[in-house]
């Protein structure tokens with residue numbers, strides 16, 4: 001697949017809004033510097049803590065047998081005076097999962113991250129690739145990124161990034177997207193000349209925006225658009241975004257449900273450094289990417305693969321990217337199918353696909369989000 005990216009024609013918007021809202025002070029991750037991985041930090045912290053214990057014990061302990069609890073009695077009346085050994089509770093309590101998303105607070109991706117992990121710390125990232133890198137470099141534990149939308153189609157940039165990085169899809173989350181037209185207080189619909197938003201969001205509201213006669217301008221994210229309109233106190237520019245963004249940036253909602261179809265759903269993928277162990281206890285989905293020596297002409301063969309020897313249980317392909325061009329380029333085909341890699345059936349089928357593919361990678365095998373069709 002020749003994937004293309006929609007790039008923002010405007011320069012990236014700043015994080016300069018000065019308000020007391022905690023959301024506005026959370027600057028997105030931009031430039032990532034190498035860090036000591038979290039597991040290593042934990043190991044060092046544990047080692048340091050136990051060193052401290054030994055140090056204080058060495059000073060305190062007389063060369064005679066002591067009961068463990070008498071240590072405290074010997075040196076101090078205060079039970080907190082000595083470092084206590086770490087227990088497994090230190091690791092399981094209090095450390096929230098950090099989940100990267102693209103954009104700023106009020107983005108649909110942020111609500112998808114919170115839907116996937118209700119108690120997580122959602123970490124804003126300026127770009128999709130920053131979120132990939134943040135997981136790779138242990139700055140965060142997961143990333144939740146959009147992959148396709150029922151109206152706008154595939155988010156090609158993220159398909160590309162899946163190939164450029166070696167993260168694994170460990171889950172998916174479907175999120176209904178209901179766009180609002182946002183503007184500063186006192187601004188009326190007839191005052192608006194332009195509207196800012198993410199290209200996908202603008203595409204999802206194509207008919208409505210044409211009807212309203214608004215000039216569209218693409219920016220990195222719907223919440224970034226709302227933040228920009230609010231910060232610059234624009235009077236003739238609105239934003240297409242979520243009701244959450246309106247609340248956070250103090251904007252009015254001039255119109256609701258701008259999307260051209262009420263059934264507007266975005267599917268987000270959950271990425272992690274390690275794959276999960278696929279199961280068969282609930283519906284699973286497997287995402288693959290492959291290329292074929294003879295190009296799209298033989299795609300029908302690849303998709304018709306039967307999972308021999310169980311020929312009657314062929315894979316049910318959910319999606320594929322065949323642009324149908326007559327000329328052969330080194331196309332990449334992405335497909336999701338309804339099966340777990342723990343199924344012998346799926347393994348047989350992939351084994352057979354491998355025979356005709358010049359490249360094949362399993363991007364992840366993960367539980368299907370059955371909360372929405």
Ligand SMILES: O=C(O)C(=O)C[C@]1(C(=O)O)C=C[C@@H](O)C=C1
Pocket residue numbers: 102103106107108109110146149155177198200201220221222223266
């Ligand atoms: O702009 C946002 O709020 C996003 O979360 C990004 C995004 C996207 O990339 O498709 C996510 C969901 C909607 O489909 C529109 C935009």
